[in-house]
Amino acid sequence: MSPFDRLHRRMAREMEQDRLVPLHRTRRRRRLLVAAGAASVLLLWADAAVSWAIAPSDTAVLVNLVLLVAMLVIYVPVVTALNSATRGLASLPERHLDERQIAERLRAHTYANTVMRVVLAALGVVILVAMWDEGEKAQIPGAAVFLVVFALWWTHFLLPLLVAGWRLPDPPPDEDDDAAGQAGVA
Amino acid sequence: MAEEQVFNRIAVLRADRGVSRRDLAAALGVHYQTVGYLERGEYSPSLHLALRIAEFFEVPVEVVFSLKPFPKLGSTS
Numbered sequence: 001m002s003p004f005d006r007l008h009r010r011m012a013r014e015m016e017q018d019r020l021v022p023l024h025r026t027r028r029r030r031r032l033l034v035a036a037g038a039a040s041v042l043l044l045w046a047d048a049a050v051s052w053a054i055a056p057s058d059t060a061v062l063v064n065l066v067l068l069v070a071m072l073v074i075y076v077p078v079v080t081a082l083n084s085a086t087r088g089l090a091s092l093p094e095r096h097l098d099e100r101q102i103a104e105r106l107r108a109h110t111y112a113n114t115v116m117r118v119v120l121a122a123l124g125v126v127i128l129v130a131m132w133d134e135g136e137k138a139q140i141p142g143a144a145v146f147l148v149v150f151a152l153w154w155t156h157f158l159l160p161l162l163v164a165g166w167r168l169p170d171p172p173p174d175e176d177d178d179a180a181g182q183a184g185v186a
Numbered sequence: 187m188a189e190e191q192v193f194n195r196i197a198v199l200r201a202d203r204g205v206s207r208r209d210l211a212a213a214l215g216v217h218y219q220t221v222g223y224l225e226r227g228e229y230s231p232s233l234h235l236a237l238r239i240a241e242f243f244e245v246p247v248e249v250v251f252s253l254k255p256f257p258k259l260g261s262t263s
Contacts, residue, residue, distance in 0.1 A: 087217060087219065097217075098215065098216035098217050098220050099216070099220075099232050099235060100216070100217070100220045100223060100229050100231075101217060169223075169228060171219050171222065171223075172207075172219060172221075172222025172223060172225065172226055173222075174218075
């Protein structure tokens with residue numbers, strides 16, 4: 001078994017742990033998690049915009065650092081909880097998923113792809129408008145270019161998980177939970 | 187296409203045979219939640235999975251799946 005296989009098996013096992021279930025038990029909670037995940041991505045876009053406006057400068061470096069830390073503080077718990085909610089649907093290789101999960105993953109990628117097309121078109125328009133007045137002499141700071149590409153990549157990377165988390169119906173109750181509930185009532 | 191619905195008797199058969207959702211899922215090689223979604227009618231299986239479910243319960247596939255709702259237990263129709 002390759003190290004990647006071992007890693008994926010461990011990831012699959014971790015995603016079956018029930019300790020995070022209270023965070024994503026209801027659709028409302030899952031959608032709040034998705035909103036927080038989207039906010040973390042927006043922080044990256046804000047980071048790129050700040051760099052465009054004021055880089056290169058010490059203030060830009062400081063703001064970048066603060067925004068990146070804030071983004072990570074939101075991102076890590078949210079993605080962990082969403083992966084637990086979707087049971088790794090958007091993160092695990094296909095061989096660890098069944099046909100329902102693969103179908104749902106394809107659906108999530110299809111919606112994410114549509115959203116990504118809108119993001120790319122909007123980015124093109126924003127760049128065109130921002131540089132319109134300067135014409136051929138327009139310049140973009142290198143840091144801003146890097147951060148825009150980084151934000152684009154991250155958005156593309158995270159969108160399928162956000163879409164899957166948003167669409168996820170309430171899972172059927174676990175029979176163990178049912179049995180425990182009935183034992184508690186009796 | 188989204189309106190297509192396939193009815194099934196997986197929950198009834200499972201209860202009749204005393205098979206847990208996790209055991210059935212393990213035998214079919216699917217996630218246990220998938221069995222739950224199947225039972226709730228929120229997921230229609232592929233032909234392959236449908237045939238394997240019928241094979242597991244040792245019944246013809248039309249005993250497990252139908253395009254029309256199954257009659258309730260005890261009903262005469």
